[in-house]
Amino acid sequence: MKNYIVIGGSSGIGRELVKILANEGHQVFATYNNNALPDSKNVYYQKLDVLTNTFNTANLPDHIDGLAYCPGQINLKSFKRFTEEDFLEDFKLQVLGATNNIKALLPKMTKKGKSSIVLFSTIAVQNGFNFHSQVAISKGAIEGLTRSLAAEFAPKIRVNAIAPALTNTSLAEKFLNTPEKIKFQTEKNPLKKIGEAKDIAESAAFLLSEKSSWITGQIMHLDGGASVLK
Numbered sequence: 194m195k196n197y198i199v200i201g202g203s204s205g206i207g208r209e210l211v212k213i214l215a216n217e218g219h220q221v222f223a224t225y226n227n228n229a230l231p232d233s234k235n236v237y238y239q240k241l242d243v244l245t246n247t248f249n250t251a252n253l254p255d256h257i258d259g260l261a262y263c264p265g266q267i268n269l270k271s272f273k274r275f276t277e278e279d280f281l282e283d284f285k286l287q288v289l290g291a292t293n294n295i296k297a298l299l300p301k302m303t304k305k306g307k308s309s310i311v312l313f314s315t316i317a318v319q320n321g322f323n324f325h326s327q328v329a330i331s332k333g334a335i336e337g338l339t340r341s342l343a344a345e346f347a348p349k350i351r352v353n354a355i356a357p358a359l360t361n362t363s364l365a366e367k368f369l370n371t372p373e374k375i376k377f378q379t380e381k382n383p384l385k386k387i388g389e390a391k392d393i394a395e396s397a398a399f400l401l402s403e404k405s406s407w408i409t410g411q412i413m414h415l416d417g418g419a420s421v422l423k
Contacts, residue, residue: 202223303350355412
């Protein structure tokens with residue numbers, strides 16, 4: 194049995210990841226902000242606003258085997274319209290929230306010497322899309338952080354990131370809330386499929402596990418081929 198932290202574990206990809214890890218028999222310590230969930234077998238929740246606090250480590254085991262940082266948001270605006278406040282809100286949630294929580298949990302992740310961190314980016318960092326400058330800035334920072342920490346923490350902690358395309362979660366609801374929008378997104382994907390939260394969570398669970406013990410510093414594109422196939 195391993196001990197895992199899932200920050201943002203009450204909805205979307207984070208919630209699916211919690212289910213997968215718990216069903217595998219691991220102990221999962223997850224957080225929620227607005228979507229409170231009761232503790233269940235192998236799963237223990239705490240409330241956390243990542244903009245103001247870090248994970249409370251008081252009741253954690255001595256060693257943490259893996260951490261996934263899942264909070265994010267999709268704010269699409271033209272470059273001319275987004276403000277400094279817009280940028281800072283995204284950056285605080287998606288970058289500072291990740292770095293502050295990694296710092297808080299780092300002592301417990303180096304206890305035994307082998308742990309894994311999974312962060313989340315987007316294919317919009319490597320592929321230029323209209324109106325994605327705001328999200329691409331903060332997620333671009335996540336990709337840089339992933340590679341830098343992978344170098345700094347090796348060989349004790351592996352660090353990787355997943356860069357999905359549009360995925361069917363509550364964050365993407367406004368892009369998938371009509372049959373026409375769903376058809377449009379499906380048809381433009383090479384696999385003619387919209388990614389599901391479980392698709393991404395399965396890969397996150399793999400990167401947290403020892404099955405990926407020779408993988409670090411990587412940005413894994415999970416997008417039905419959208420970033421490379423035209």
